[in-house]
Amino acid sequence: MSKAIxxxxxxKINLFLEIVGLxxxxxxxxxxxxQSIDLADTVQITTHREIAIRCDxxxxxxxxxNIAYQAAQVMQKALGRKDGALIEIGKKIPVxxxxxxGSANAAAVLVGLNLLWDAxxxxxxxxxxxxxxxxxxxxxxxxxxxxxxxxxxxxxxxLSFKGIPLVLAKTQNLGISTAWAYKTYREQYGxxxxxxxxxxxILLSGLVHHDLARxxxxxxxxxxxxxxxxxxxxxxxxxxxxxxxxxxxxxSGSGPSVFGLCANENQARSVxxxxxxxxxEQFLCHTSDAGVVVxx
Ligand code: ATP
Numbered sequence: 001m002s003k004a005i006x007x008x009x010x011x012k013i014n015l016f017l018e019i020v021g022l023x024x025x026x027x028x029x030x031x032x033x034x035q036s037i038d039l040a041d042t043v044q045i046t047t048h049r050e051i052a053i054r055c056d057x058x059x060x061x062x063x064x065x066n067i068a069y070q071a072a073q074v075m076q077k078a079l080g081r082k083d084g085a086l087i088e089i090g091k092k093i094p095v096x097x098x099x100x101x102g103s104a105n106a107a108a109v110l111v112g113l114n115l116l117w118d119a120x121x122x123x124x125x126x127x128x129x130x131x132x133x134x135x136x137x138x139x140x141x142x143x144x145x146x147x148x149x150x151x152x153x154x155x156x157x158x159l160s161f162k163g164i165p166l167v168l169a170k171t172q173n174l175g176i177s178t179a180w181a182y183k184t185y186r187e188q189y190g191x192x193x194x195x196x197x198x199x200x201x202i203l204l205s206g207l208v209h210h211d212l213a214r215x216x217x218x219x220x221x222x223x224x225x226x227x228x229x230x231x232x233x234x235x236x237x238x239x240x241x242x243x244x245x246x247x248x249x250x251x252s253g254s255g256p257s258v259f260g261l262c263a264n265e266n267q268a269r270s271v272x273x274x275x276x277x278x279x280x281e282q283f284l285c286h287t288s289d290a291g292v293v294v295x296x
Contacts, residue, residue: 036143096175098253107140143291181254216248244274
């Protein structure tokens with residue numbers, strides 16, 4: 001008899017992203033503050049002869065290129081299993097948007113197969129397996145608020161910063177490849193590191209004290225330096241969100257998503273109504289402390 005499990009996996013935003021060097025393996029050394037938000041995909045996993053993917057979003061591959069497929073392969077290998085899983089993904093998280101949607105799906109497969117196959121791996125063991133799949137996948141397993149260094153896979157959990165309203169928006173039909181953003185950054189800045197306007201200690205102290213004014217003043221993302229000149233629509237969206245009254249506005253990851261942290265629900269609703277337009281996806285969300293949640 002087949003067994004099934006349904007999970008929700010949450011998107012992330014970057015409150016902070018600074019590139020601090022290039023590693024010998026050609027990945028960038030980064031310092032990030034990652035934050036889960038309550039915008040989630042649904043992943044249903046059913047026991048199956050082989051690995052198979054179904055997805056309701058046309059831009060998402062359903063073969064080995066899907067990172068959720070690769071996550072199932074990683075679990076097969078780690079646990080020495082030959083059977084597979086049917087993985088059905090319901091997309092709410094915009095694709096190629098700097099929100100780690102694919103990484104979240106992969107994290108859901110790690111958590112889901114661990115339960116479905118009664119493997120008993122701990123969260124730390126799943127995060128370790130997640131490292132092989134991508135820099136954001138370890139964070140997506142447990143979610144919440146974390147300082148991430150290395151390629152982004154070395155995590156230090158921070159105090160919960162749950163429940164802050166935010167408006168999230170992206171221009172429709174605009175996707176940005178993370179690989180392109182980092183490559184362009186490397187080409188433009190190379191070894192000569194630009195002078196940074198970032199101040200991580202103040203952001204971290206803001207997070208410890210839940211001081212939204214301090215946090216919003218010190219949001220930071222190095223990748224804006226390459227994405228904004230290439231995609232004026234992202235710069236324009238940032239400007240509109242600031243003018244609409246969001247307390248702190250920043251691009252997430254390699255974009256094109258832009259988020260605006262708000263002081264309260266009313267402010268968030270007002271920002272959302274002022275920036276809404278047809279050629280744009282927009283959401284009212286909240287910061288969350290969940291990575292992957294089992295629904296049934
Ligand atoms: P990150 O912030 O982790 O770099 P992202 O949010 O910018 O990721 P994704 O939504 O993960 O980007 O998608 C990046 C690309 O990966 C897409 O263009 C898509 O073709 C491919 N992809 C593979 N698997 C998935 C998946 N499960 N969901 C979404 N995209 C996927």
